[in-house]
Structure formats: C-alpha cells, structure tokens
Amino acid sequence: MFQPTKCLLHCYMSEKKRNTDSGIEIKQLYTVEDQPTQQIETPGSFPFTRGVQPDMYRGKLWTMRQYAGFSTAEESNKRYHYLLNQGVMGLSVAFDLPTQIGYDSDHALAEGEVGKVGVAIDSLEDIDTLFKGIKLEEVSTSMTINATAFILLSFYVAQAKKQGADLKKISGTIQNDILKEYAARGTYIYPPKPSMRIITDIFEWCSKDLPKWNTISISGYHIREAGSTAVQEIAFTLSNGKAYVKAALEKGLDINVFGKRLSFFFNAHNNLFEEVAKFRAARRMWAKMMKDLGATDPKAMMLRFHTQTGGSTLTAQQPLNNISRVTIQTLAAVLGGTQSLHTNGYDEALSLPTEEAARIALRTQQIVAFESGAPETVDPLAGSYFVETLTDEVEQKAWELINKIDAIGGSVSAIEQGFIQDEIARSAYDYQRGIERGEKIIVGVNKFQVNREEPVPVFKIDDSIREQQSLKLKALRERRDNNKVKASLEEVRSKAVHNENLMPAVIEAVENYCTLGEIADTLRNVFGEYR
Template sequence: MTKKFTDSGIEIKELYDSKDQLKPEASAPGSFPFTRGVQPDMYRGRLWTMRQYAGFSTAEESNKRYHYLLSQGVSGLSVAFDLPTQIGYDSDHALSEGEVGKVGVAIDSIEDMQTLFNGIKLEEVSTSMTINATGFILLSFYVALAKQQGADLKKISGTIQNDILKEYAARGTYIYPPKPSMRIITDIFEWCGNEVPKWNTISISGYHIREAGSTAVQEIAFTLSNGKAYVKAAIAKGLDINVFGKRLSFFFNAHNNLFEEVAKFRAARKMWAQIMKDLGATDPKAMMLRFHTQTGGSTLTAQQPLNNISRVTIQTLSAVLGGTQSLHTNGYDEALSLPTEEAARIALRTQQIVAFESGAPDTVDPLAGSYFVEALTQEVENAAWQLIEKIDAMGGSVSAIEEGFIQDEIARSAYEYQKQIETGEKIIVGVNKFQVQQEDPIPVFKIDDSIRTIQTNKLQQLKTNRNPAKVDQCLQYLNDKATSGENIMPAVVEAVENKCTLGEIADTLREVFGEYK
C-alpha cells in the first residue's frame, strides 16, 4: 500500500479513531494554553480582520487602492513597501535605480506618508506595515502623521513586522548586524509600551521562512525560536514580559494541505503559551499567540492562474478553521505581477464568502475532537519541539542563524519539495499534470520606471523647503543616542517631524552600527 505523508514528512494513516486521539485538549478556548483559540467565543464575537496587502508605485497611487479596498469592505490596511524603502535608501540613491515603487510603495519622507494616508483617519483604522530593518523609521512616520491628525496615540492600532532574525535566515532585507538590530527592536518595545500601547511592536514572521521553502513544522519551530530570542533580549533590557508580551504578534503562511495547516496553527498557540510561561510570564494575555495569516504566495502558479482562486480558498479555510486574528488573501495573478484591482477584489470576496456563507466561523475550533486533527496537532508539536531543542542547544536563534543551521534546514526542505514536483511524486495541478497547450493571456499590472523621477523631484522639493540646520541637529542627536545606548525612538520621531528622510536616518545609524554583510 502506498504511504501518504504531509509536506512536513508526517505519515498519514489510512484511518484514525479514538486510539489516535492522543490526549484531547482539556482547556477551553480563551484560556491557557489557547490550543482552541485566543478568545472564548472566537468569531461569534468578532470576525478576523480582513486585510489586503497593497502598496505600489507612488503614495498617491497606493492611496487610491486603499480607498478602493476600504469601500469594498476591508477592515484593516496592510502596506507593502518597495525594496529601497525596506533597506534604507531614498528613491534618488544610485542603488534604488530600477526598484522604486516596484514591489511596494516608495516612502522617502513624512510627506509621502501624509499622501499615503490622505483622507484616512489613523485613529479609526488598523494598519499593518511589512517593514523590518527600517521598521522604526516607518513607525515614526506613522506616529508623526497621527500627531498631525490630532489622533490620540493611546488609540492608534496596528503592527510593524520588525522581525529582523528571519531576514538573516530567509529573506535578506537587513541593514545592520544582529546585535544592534536586536537593540533597535527592544528600543521599539520599550518606547511603544509608553507611547503607543495598542501598537503590536513586532510580527514574528514564519511567512517568509515558509516562502523560502520550509515545511509547516520548520515554519513554527524557527518562528517560535526567533520569538524566544526577542523575548530574552527584552528581558535582558529590563522590560516586563507581562507588558511587552501582550504586544507581540505572529505572522504565518497558509498552504494547501488543509489539515496540516490547521494542526500547525493549533500547535503553535499551545507551544508559545508554554514558552512564555517558562520565560516567566504570569499574565495569560502575555502568553497568547495572536497571529496574522497570509495565503501562500509560493503556492501560486503562473500556469493556469485562475486555479489559484481555488488554492487561496482552501488556504483561507485553513486559516479560519485554525483561528487566525487577521487574514490577507493573495490575488490569483500574483505569480505573474502585482495584483490587478479585479484580482484584489476576488481575493477579498473569498474571505467574505468564507465569513458570511460557509458556516466556518459559527462555532469555536470546529475541527477540535477530530481524531485526525488532534493526532496531527500533537505530531506537528512534537516535531517542532525537537527542532527548537536543537536550536536551544546551539545557544538560540541568533547563534543558529550565524552558524547557518536554519538556512541549511530551509534549503534542504526546498530542494526536497522541488525534487518531488520534478519526479511527479507531488502533483501540482496545471504544472506537472493536467496541463493545457495554450492559455488565454491574463492582464498583468505594470509599474512604470518614471516613478523614480517623480520621487526624486519630491525629495528635491522637500530638501529646498526644510531647515538644513535643524536637519543636521536632529541627525546628530540621533547619532548621539545610538552611540550612548539610549533609546533612539524619540530622536527618530523628532527627525521625521523635521523632514529628515528615511535614507538620511538609516545612514546615520550605518555610521554607528555598520552594515551586515
């Protein structure tokens, strides 16, 4: 008989019964260890936040898309930034050529941030920003804009990704070496705790680890290990785990193996609760794993792209049945280009159909008690703990990344997966089976290279209209704070309010911290 396995290599039995239900989860939803969900009533009380990840071209163009998405029923915004913004270069920098506005929106200054959120009251919307190395600068732009709008900073809500460890391991948009990067992150934890208490200061991301080729088990093992490293760094700085622990959030991927994905989400909650308890948390809210999910970009195919609508639907169901707090669904055309407006709308409608027509949100943890799901949850958990123990033995995530262990594990899994596709052991519909000879062309979304000229002109105008002496003073003040070891966030906020650019702020810290190669 042919054996069946999940993508993590967990063997699937032909039949599950009561003997396989290892130890049913005794705790109720909303209580430790939160396997069954972080709220007692889950979606009966409030649906997950429906986000659409969007950002391209200029702030003006992205602002139009945000207004469109809000008119179509999104309940939270999610901002994609272009590559220069992510790695701390202004649009007029030589290294920015060919990349401005391509994979996200170009944000060089407070003025771009004003344009990006024109007509949107920041006090009334939750905003997630996928930004890491320069997360502290984008958060400062956002806070400065909220102050200009007269918002109560105690009511501002949202998330910056701010997860640098996975950049070294899987994604590559880092600037500074690990130690100063960890210091910036703990500065953000401390500052937000006092100034913007509802802001999620980090979204510890398994998404990009999975996109780089990891399995579901590796995704949660490496993500939770990174989370542990951030918590230990914050404790070492003297921060209270029961305070900053409540503002940690996670970001996971949803792939096509419906039951393994549900098991992954349930296991991750249980494991994080135990990790936080072991690290000294006593407040249940500081032990809760709250997470955003994005459907799997790497699962989407350029061949027969309309099939991706079905893939995204399965992935949406896995996130909802697994208890996500927030969800972004990918456009069917994203293997070809940034999503068109039509693709973004269909992706949002997929969430709305699951929310209002499927019945999936009507009861808490609907797959609990399934012999298969309970056994799989336990197996995913066991396999993930084994990996975490290996990382702990190396001295934690930072050491494991420096030794190349995590990168090697991801590369090995990616290779194995690709090999299975090439041999036909794993079937991808429309790619290695059920192909068609000729496909109808799909309209793609193109970004014009002239955006760099537009952004460069804006920067020239900004620099003409600001006070050069004040800019120099602000950047020197930031340099002093970075050198002395004091919290840099007040200095960054002051710098952006005085029209210092993203590149100028990033370069000031390059002088102090150096660059990671």
C-alpha cells in the same frame, strides 16, 4: 463478522506511505486509539490550543486586510480607498525594496526598484499622501517592514500627531522581525546585535507611548516562502520569538507588559489539515514557552497571529486555479483561528494584483465569513482524531527542532552558524525534487496541463516613478530647515552611540523632514552593515 481477504490486507500493507509536506505520515484511518486520553480544552484559556478568545468569530470576525502598496504614495492611497470601500477592515502596507533597506528613491542602488514591489516612502510628506483622507484613529494598519521599521513607525506616529490623533488609541502592527531576514529574506541593514537593540527600543517606547500597537509580528511567512515545511515554519518562528523575549528581558522590560503586544505572522498553504494543526500547535507551544520565560498574565501567553495565503503556492500556469488554492488556504486560516487575514490575488505569480484580482481575493474571505458557516462555532475541527493527532505530531517535531536550536545557543547563533538557512534550503530542494519527479502533484504544472492558455491582464509599474520621487526629494531638501535636519541627525547618532532609546530622536528627525535614507545612513555609520 467481516474478515478482510489476504488480498485486501496485502494491498493495504503494501500501499505507499502518505506524508504531509513536513514528513508526518498520514494513516489511512484515525480512531479513539490515537487519542485515548484526549481532553478537549477550553477556548480562551491556557494553553490556547482552541483559540485565544472564548467566543472567537461569534464575537468578532477576523480582520480582513489586503496587503497593498505600489508606485507612489498617491497611487497607493487610491488603492486603499478602493479596498476600504469594498469592505476591507484594516490596511496592510507593502513597501518597495529601497524603503525596506534604507535607501531614498534617488540613491544609485534604488535604480530599477522604486515603487516596484511596494510603495516608495522617502519622507513624512509621502506618509501624509499615503494616508490622505484616512483617519488613523479609526483604522488598524499593518506595515510589512523590518530593518527600517523604527523609521516607518516614526513616520506613522508623526502623521497621527499631525491629524490630532490620541496616540493611546492608535492600533496596528509593524513586522519588525529582523531575525527571519538573515535566515530567509535578506532585507537587513545592520548586524544582528544592534538590530536587536533597535527592536527592544521599539518595545520600550511603545509600551509607554503607543500601548495598543503590536510592536513586532514575528514572521513565519517568509520562512515558509523560502521553502521551509510547516513544522520548520513554527519551530524557527517561535525560536526567533524566544530570542526577542530574552533580549527584552535583558533590557529590564516586563514580560507581562511587552508580551501582550507581540504578534505573529504565518503562511497558509494547501494541505488543509496540516495547516490547521500547525496553527493550533503554535498557540499551545508559545503559551508554554512564555510561561517558562516568566509570564504570569494569560494575555502575555496568547499567540495572536495574522495569516497570508501562500504566495509561493500560486502558479503562473492556469492562474485562475489560484482562486481555488486561496480558498482552501483561507479556510485553513479560519479553521485554525487566525486574528487577521490577507488573501492573495490570483494573478500574483505574474505581477502585482490588479483591482479585479484584489477584489476577488477579498470576496473569498467574505464568502468564507458569511456563507461557509465556518465562523459559527469555535475551533470546529477540535476532537477530530486526525486533527488532534496531527496537532500533537506537529508540536512534537517542532519541539525537536527548537531543542536543536537551543543547544546551538538560540536563534541568533543558529542563524550565524547557518543552521536555519541550511534546514530551509534542504526542504526547498526536497520539495522541488518531489515536483520534478511527479511525486508532488501541482495542478496545471506537472499534471493536467493545457496546450494553450488565455493571456491574463497584468499590472505594471512604470520606471518613471523613480524620477517623480527624486524630484520630490530635491524640492523637499531645498524647502526644509536643513539646520534642524543636521541637528536631528546628530541627535540620532548620539543616542545610538550612548545606547539610549532611539525612538524619540527618530520621531523628531522625521518631523523635521529628515529622509528615510538619511536616518538609515546615520546609523550605518554607527552600527556598520551586515554582509
């Protein structure tokens, strides 16, 4: 029988501990002793650790989305048609900063930002152009929008009605997750309480009039981009989810109805096994959470999620290395059971993606789908001593954080007191210090650098976009029926003051060509602004 020498034992015992980015210690070897009572669950059944469908990708592949939007609606429309022709299964719209925070393109605060990080949308006319030649009944659309989500959804509904579409068949998602904006991203307008009220208005209206629409995409993505760990990402995201559910319950909504239209949005980073464990743990935790909150329909307990590969993991140095990073992250999302996926362009640390970079990103998904074999069986890493143990450990640490947030009074209180922001900031600082000390290796950044790099073509947005949008707005305001505009905005104000559902009034307002900024300002005058 082999006996390890004292030297081998000493080397093993003195070896430096290895941890995931969440601080979970990784052992050298995992055996049955780590999972002595392991019971392999059934996919498609509570608590959904192994996936939300019994057959997962054997029945239907994940939806391949490519997040896109820049410049004007005309230019973004061209990119959407290009992506659809390349095999994209669903659209994902990026909006510029003024649109995200409720300013029209001709507002003084919009200067320098129009069309830069997404498409500029000021009115229903822009939405008409954005989706020209695209039948909304036939495509699923995701819109990354939060503070003004109710206005963009109203634009989309108005456009669908103009196309003669059956609203019962329209499918897609609005992000509509304002809590993470206060904690991690910053594109909020109104204070938390009225913002939560708007969100529950959307829940209520969609449950009756837009039943296939995902009314919220509770987002861990931006929490992770701000510097959180994987554990913090799911803990803070699920806590936010609980806050939205409680707000809807307080409004008298049925958890078994609105619960089916809740969706999530997670990040995928480079630690393949921790990311897979994170996705599996999140599904299990949400199912338990929803059951505790009163859900009885299994579909209302399912955590369905979109994934985007990690923007903050991409490097400006040796940018072609990012293709490898995105491939690892794609595998993590697929092995973790995502329902839809966006893969970043390799050049996104430098600029918005070029057409070539967007195509390579999409091809990465297609290669994983059709060449890797990963979709052929459900939850292929299940039963691994390592993955099952890591899933348990991620879950345990996430519950510990959630319990702290609950003790504070829930996500809204935790955000108001700065607890979540402080936790994220501390993790971001520790991560950066690890890179600077060389403890965390980033290829091409703090190790394996090159002396001279070849220039990479970048995609630039012209500042003249603001002038183009401003001219469109001037013409619209001269052409529309401004008496109807005034009456529509007064109706929006009245609904806000009397705590009635805002959605019908906002839809009527956009159909009368009220602008995004005018509607947002009307509610600023009622709710105030959060600072």
